[in-house]
Amino acid sequence: MKMIRAIVRPETADNVADGLAESGFYSMTKMPVFGRGKQKGLTVGNTHYDELPKTLIIIVVEDKSVDEVLKIIQYKAYTGSEGDGKIFISPVEQVRTVRTGSNEL
Amino acid sequence: MKEIIAIIRPSKMNATKKSLDELNIPSVTAAPVSGRGHQRGLNPILTGIEISKDALLKGHITGMKFVPKRMLIIVAKDEDVDVIVDAIVKSNKTGYIGDGKIFICPTDNALRIRTNETGDVAL
Numbered sequence: 001m002k003m004i005r006a007i008v009r010p011e012t013a014d015n016v017a018d019g020l021a022e023s024g025f026y027s028m029t030k031m032p033v034f035g036r037g038k039q040k041g042l043t044v045g046n047t048h049y050d051e052l053p054k055t056l057i058i059i060v061v062e063d064k065s066v067d068e069v070l071k072i073i074q075y076k077a078y079t080g081s082e083g084d085g086k087i088f089i090s091p092v093e094q095v096r097t098v099r100t101g102s103n104e105l
Numbered sequence: 106m107k108e109i110i111a112i113i114r115p116s117k118m119n120a121t122k123k124s125l126d127e128l129n130i131p132s133v134t135a136a137p138v139s140g141r142g143h144q145r146g147l148n149p150i151l152t153g154i155e156i157s158k159d160a161l162l163k164g165h166i167t168g169m170k171f172v173p174k175r176m177l178i179i180v181a182k183d184e185d186v187d188v189i190v191d192a193i194v195k196s197n198k199t200g201y202i203g204d205g206k207i208f209i210c211p212t213d214n215a216l217r218i219r220t221n222e223t224g225d226v227a228l
Contacts, residue, residue, distance in 0.1 A: 003110075003208065003210060017170070017171075021145065026141060026142070026143065026145045027140075027141060027142045027143060027206075028140060028141065029112055029138050029139070029140035029174065029176065030138065030139055030140065030171065031136060031137070031138040031139070031176070058138075058140075060206075060208055090210060091210060091211055092208050092209065092210050093107070093209050093210060093211055094208075094209040095206060095207065095208050095209070096190055096194060096206065096207040096209075097204070097205075097206055097207075098113070098193070098194050098197045098198055098204035098205045098206065098207065099198065099199070099200060099201070099202065099204035101194065
């Protein structure tokens with residue numbers, strides 16, 4: 001199993017969620033975060049914004065679905081300008097559903 | 106060393122903290138998140154949730170796409186993982202949908218900033 005953490009623009013987060021749901025990946029967690037990337041934030045006129053609001057989407061999927069999920073997120077979160085976000089993939093060893101106690105997703 | 110990511114009901118936060126305290130594992134990071142699972146949020150049609158007549162009359166039957174949850178992050182020694190997971194499951198089980206999920210991820214190292222200790226000592 002892999003955990004996919006995608007940091008996307010808040011305005012595209014709904015698009016990403018809907019796009020994933022269309023392909024059958026309903027389960028996800030999202031949270032508002034602040035961050036910056038390679039461009040060190042954003043400068044508008046005299047004001048420098050060091051931390052920009054983003055949405056962190058966390059999805060845990062089976063290994064075989066990782067590529068599909070990545071493709072959907074990339075397609076739905078893409079605008080072409082700086083600040084579209086990043087996707088991180090990390091391993092998950094074990095999962096437990098609280099209600100049923102099952103070890104499957 | 107393992108990272109335990111548990112997504113639970115916000116109302117079960119106190120019970121969970123208490124049961125972790127009893128295990129002598131007080132360190133936890135919590136964050137408010139919103140999420141959904143197999144049931145696609147609180148969808149009245151798909152999950153068969155009972156809706157009050159008042160809400161139906163007002164047309165409030167759209168449910169919720171994302172449900173507010175609390176995310177707990179606990180980094181623990183390998184041998185403590187099972188105990189912690191059991192404690193979280195025990196204090197969060199209500200039997201209804203939305204009880205949450207627990208993910209266990211491998212973690213390489215930890216560092217305590219104040220003392221520069223690394224490894225299990227830093228937890």
